[in-house]
Amino acid sequence: MFQIFTNINVDWMGLRKPLIAVSVLVLLAGLISAVGRQLTPGGTDAFNLGVDFQGGTFITAKFKNQKPSEDEIRTALQNVGVNESVIQASTDKQDEVLIKVPLIAGNTENQTPENAANPDAQTGLDTATQTQNNQVNAGRDKVRQALSTFGKEAEGTSSLADDAAASYKIVGTDYVGPVAGEQLRNQAVLATLLGLIGILLFIAFRYDWTYAAGAVIAVFHDVLITLAFFSVFQWEVSLTVLAALLTLVGFSVNDSIVIFDRIRENLTLHRDRSLYSLTNQSINQTMSRTIVTNGLVFLAVLALVLFGGEVLRGFSLALFVGSITGTYSTIAIASPIAIWWQDKLGAAQVRRTEVQKTEQLASASRRSVSRRPIAR
Amino acid sequence: MKNSSLLIRTVIIVVITLIGIYLVIGPRGSVEASDFSWQGIKQNVSENINLGLDLRGGSHLVMRVKTDDYLKKLTQNNEAAALAAAKEAQLPVADGSFVAAGNNYQVTLNLTDGSQAQAVIDEVKKKVDFSGWTESTNGNQINWSLPVAAQKVLADQAVTQAERIIESRINAFGVKEPTFQRHGASDSGQLLLQMPGVDDPERIKDLIKAESRLSLMKIVSPPNPSPVQIYPTKEAAEQSIAGAPNRRVMVYADRDAAAPVNQTQPDQQPKQYVVIEEPEVVGGNELRDASAVSRTGNDSDYQISFSFKPNGAQKFGEWTGKNIGNYMAVVLNDEVKSAAYIKSQIFDSGEISGRFTKGTAEDLALTLKSGALPAQIEYQEERTVGPSLGADSIRAGVLASVAGLVFIVIFMLIYYRGAGVNAVIALLLNMLLTLAGLIVLDSTLTLPGIAGLILGIGMAVDSNVLIFERMREELRAGKSVAKSIEQGFDRAFITIIDTHVTTIISAVILYMYGSGPIRGFAVTLILGLLINLFSAVFVSRTIFMWLLERNPSMKKLSI
Numbered sequence: 001m002f003q004i005f006t007n008i009n010v011d012w013m014g015l016r017k018p019l020i021a022v023s024v025l026v027l028l029a030g031l032i033s034a035v036g037r038q039l040t041p042g043g044t045d046a047f048n049l050g051v052d053f054q055g056g057t058f059i060t061a062k063f064k065n066q067k068p069s070e071d072e073i074r075t076a077l078q079n080v081g082v083n084e085s086v087i088q089a090s091t092d093k094q095d096e097v098l099i100k101v102p103l104i105a106g107n108t109e110n111q112t113p114e115n116a117a118n119p120d121a122q123t124g125l126d127t128a129t130q131t132q133n134n135q136v137n138a139g140r141d142k143v144r145q146a147l148s149t150f151g152k153e154a155e156g157t158s159s160l161a162d163d164a165a166a167s168y169k170i171v172g173t174d175y176v177g178p179v180a181g182e183q184l185r186n187q188a189v190l191a192t193l194l195g196l197i198g199i200l201l202f203i204a205f206r207y208d209w210t211y212a213a214g215a216v217i218a219v220f221h222d223v224l225i226t227l228a229f230f231s232v233f234q235w236e237v238s239l240t241v242l243a244a245l246l247t248l249v250g251f252s253v254n255d256s257i258v259i260f261d262r263i264r265e266n267l268t269l270h271r272d273r274s275l276y277s278l279t280n281q282s283i284n285q286t287m288s289r290t291i292v293t294n295g296l297v298f299l300a301v302l303a304l305v306l307f308g309g310e311v312l313r314g315f316s317l318a319l320f321v322g323s324i325t326g327t328y329s330t331i332a333i334a335s336p337i338a339i340w341w342q343d344k345l346g347a348a349q350v351r352r353t354e355v356q357k358t359e360q361l362a363s364a365s366r367r368s369v370s371r372r373p374i375a376r
Numbered sequence: 377m378k379n380s381s382l383l384i385r386t387v388i389i390v391v392i393t394l395i396g397i398y399l400v401i402g403p404r405g406s407v408e409a410s411d412f413s414w415q416g417i418k419q420n421v422s423e424n425i426n427l428g429l430d431l432r433g434g435s436h437l438v439m440r441v442k443t444d445d446y447l448k449k450l451t452q453n454n455e456a457a458a459l460a461a462a463k464e465a466q467l468p469v470a471d472g473s474f475v476a477a478g479n480n481y482q483v484t485l486n487l488t489d490g491s492q493a494q495a496v497i498d499e500v501k502k503k504v505d506f507s508g509w510t511e512s513t514n515g516n517q518i519n520w521s522l523p524v525a526a527q528k529v530l531a532d533q534a535v536t537q538a539e540r541i542i543e544s545r546i547n548a549f550g551v552k553e554p555t556f557q558r559h560g561a562s563d564s565g566q567l568l569l570q571m572p573g574v575d576d577p578e579r580i581k582d583l584i585k586a587e588s589r590l591s592l593m594k595i596v597s598p599p600n601p602s603p604v605q606i607y608p609t610k611e612a613a614e615q616s617i618a619g620a621p622n623r624r625v626m627v628y629a630d631r632d633a634a635a636p637v638n639q640t641q642p643d644q645q646p647k648q649y650v651v652i653e654e655p656e657v658v659g660g661n662e663l664r665d666a667s668a669v670s671r672t673g674n675d676s677d678y679q680i681s682f683s684f685k686p687n688g689a690q691k692f693g694e695w696t697g698k699n700i701g702n703y704m705a706v707v708l709n710d711e712v713k714s715a716a717y718i719k720s721q722i723f724d725s726g727e728i729s730g731r732f733t734k735g736t737a738e739d740l741a742l743t744l745k746s747g748a749l750p751a752q753i754e755y756q757e758e759r760t761v762g763p764s765l766g767a768d769s770i771r772a773g774v775l776a777s778v779a780g781l782v783f784i785v786i787f788m789l790i791y792y793r794g795a796g797v798n799a800v801i802a803l804l805l806n807m808l809l810t811l812a813g814l815i816v817l818d819s820t821l822t823l824p825g826i827a828g829l830i831l832g833i834g835m836a837v838d839s840n841v842l843i844f845e846r847m848r849e850e851l852r853a854g855k856s857v858a859k860s861i862e863q864g865f866d867r868a869f870i871t872i873i874d875t876h877v878t879t880i881i882s883a884v885i886l887y888m889y890g891s892g893p894i895r896g897f898a899v900t901l902i903l904g905l906l907i908n909l910f911s912a913v914f915v916s917r918t919i920f921m922w923l924l925e926r927n928p929s930m931k932k933l934s935i
Contacts, residue, residue, distance in 0.1 A: 187889055198885055261874060265867070296841070311769055
């Protein structure tokens with residue numbers, strides 16, 4: 001057989017302190033970035049929140065001939081009164097530009113039909129139209145106004161290629177109002193927390209609370225590390241990033257479960273060995289699976305990063321980071337915490353050496369893990 | 377014995393695979409020769425799989441009915457009507473007031489003689505609908521307040537009504553295959569509209585939101601109503617009312633007046649005012665039909681003619697009969713559009729004139745016909761994807777899936793050789809059945825859905841890797857091929873169940889609490905995981921069983 005890893009014998013548990021130190025460093029970097037950015041006046045925020053979560057308008061514009069530079073577009077937007085715009089050239093499509101503008105306060109929110117009615121505009125509908133445009137499409141209209149300094153937009157439903165006179169067309173719009181943004185944000189937090197609670201309960205049911213805690217802390221760790229990357233590099237956090245975070249929660253827990261499963265099995269097979277060495281052994285035994293599976297997931301995610309396009313960019317990046325930290329946290333975080341906790345409970349003595357006299361302790365700790373019969 | 381179980385397994389797998397193939401590439405109607413050509417298959421696949429708006433292009437709109445405004449308006453109107461009713465009956469009322477803030481909606485009438493309270497209540501109830509309100513008297517005060525439960529019921533009614541009206545507007549506008557439904561929590565007042573293929577929703581958005589309240593009212597411009605007395609300022613008009621009840625000043629836009637001279641600043645144009653009598657004679661809810669008609673054949677010279685339902689026609693007929701020689705105002709959104717001299721009794725039709733273009737006249741006729749919205753609509757979320765952007769996304773998604781799949785297939789074949797073929801079959805079957813599952817559930821495939829598909833592939837590979845690694849371990853431990861296969865599947869199965877259940881738990885929660893595109897992701901992921909239990913465990917094992925069957929004394933397994 002063709003194998004990459006056989007008979008690995010690494011003392012992972014002994015390495016737990018330096019491994020945890022690495023995690024703490026990355027998390028600190030994320031924290032410093034988040035807090036620092038938030039506190040720096042006039043600077044960026046802790047996270048580059050997408051319009052999904054903070055409201056605003058996100059526009060994809062396609063240009064025909066000469067695409068104006070990002071600075072030119074920014075200047076044009078400033079000329080129409082939009083100062084806080086984010087302009088980004090699409091990385092995979094040369095002729096597209098992504099423009100994000102914040103919510104533009106409509107001054108018509110409190111306008112009642114009475115004072116909106118304008119006798120001198122042509123018709124009642126026209127006045128109504130103006131009112132609505134101010135409220136809803138301020139963002140798009142401003143962008144349109146700014147982009148029109150570079151040429152004409154393709155009319156209505158005609159495509160860019162069909163309209164000879166046109167030089168650009170807005171091909172995509174995402175508008176999220178302040179209420180919807182808050183709603184989506186709350187929904188996101190709720191979904192993540194409930195997801196974690198669900199997983200915690202399931203693992204507690206299948207294994208033990210200590211293992212559940214280890215797995216869930218490892219998952220928190222993965223989510224936080226991924227968020228740290230998003231803060232440091234200012235990648236945009238959108239709804240799809242949330243989906244990615246929950247996916248990596250699933251993957252990370254999977255990795256933990258595979259190892260826990262092996263620990264549980266080994267506990268029944270080797271009644272005379274300490275939990276410490278059994279955990280090491282279990283991690284080493286499953287190492288080739290861990291590497292192969294995560295390597296493959298990594299390949300699939302790499303395909304997403306390379307070919308998935310701009311819309312899936314945040315999603316792909318989140319999984320890219322997550323699939324690496326997920327593997328790492330299982331070894332460096334989940335197992336040590338599970339073992340440490342059992343140690344604290346006085347049920348297991350974690351020692352470097354293979355133990356002779358700790359058989360009682362090992363079997364005591366075993367009780368808590370192997371309480372449930374292993375179905376075959 | 378083993379033989380028969382293998383046979384049953386094989387039959388199950390073949391049947392499910394064939395059903396899957398039919399669901400994905402088969403025609404929905406009758407089978408034709410073209411269904412077997414490459415083009416025909418492509419056509420069928422694109423018809424069978426329901427693409428989300430982000431892939432096919434279209435517009436996704438979340439709007440909210442301002443139910444708080446509706447309740448406020450209702451409270452305000454009830455207060456005015458109650459006061460008017462009591463005054464008309466010459467009962468001792470001093471004044472009235474209302475509160476409409478937060479969850480507190482109240483109407484209060486102050487009496488000059490508290491002993492007459494019951495008489496006032498009886499009189500008010502004849503004219504004003506206070507059902508659902510809690511009534512109380514305290515000295516010289518009568519108070520109606522709206523309990524929270526009743527607020528919810530009324531708000532919900534308003535949303536339902538708005539939903540019906542908007543739906544008829546969408547249908548009349550001719551949007552193809554729209555989906556329109558409630559959105560969010562039950563009392564959020566939110567509605568979701570999805571319109572495939574619409575990449576510029578401006579006009580339909582205006583149309584949905586248009587208020588278009590039509591009413592016909594009597595013009596009273598004292599002293600002499602012939603011709604209509606027009607005031608140049610609001611103050612002058614208000615002075616002429618001089619405290620008379622049921623009079624109101626309205627802006628008058630004369631249809632025959634010249635076009636505004638100063639087009640850029642229409643606000644600077646002089647306004648005209650007339651005095652009208654409340655309440656309205658007939659309202660827009662009595663309309664049976666409205667249509668745009670050209671007055672002169674010129675495109676910028678349209679007007680709207682309308683007709684009434686029987687009830688409205690009767691009311692209108694009676695009133696015009698009594699008011700021959702008076703003037704009637706056609707009022708649209710609190711603005712007098714035209715003033716008509718009543719020559720004779722009119723029963724069931726009328727017109728709104730103004731300088732309408734064909735488009736605005738048609739939109740106005742349409743919104744009038746559908747009825748007035750009970751409350752204003754605000755847009756909270758809009759996502760519009762042009763068809764070209766959607767097509768690009770499909771291309772990117774498909775490319776990423778295929779690339780991911782190719783990477784995985786190559787690796788599995790190199791690393792696990794013979795068993796790798798087994799894994800690849802399981803993977804392809806997983807993809808096929810996931811698509812078939814989407815079709816059966818009539819679920820839409822979105823861009824995040826494609827991502828879910830890719831992650832499902834990741835999980836599928838994981839199951840195979842777990843099993844194969846376990847088999848290798850057993851083989852290394854010196855067990856026979858048959859025993860290793862059995863142990864590999866049995867031991868890995870527990871782990872596979874645990875990992876799948878945890879991921880399904882988080883995917884189900886995503887589905888329950890996520891919105892729109894996220895749900896698409898959750899659905900494909902859940903489907904992929906469930907199908908994986910079949911493809912990676914059941915099918916894969918059957919293939920191994922089949923290998924053993926052919927060579928029971930197998931010494932070496934290609935893994």
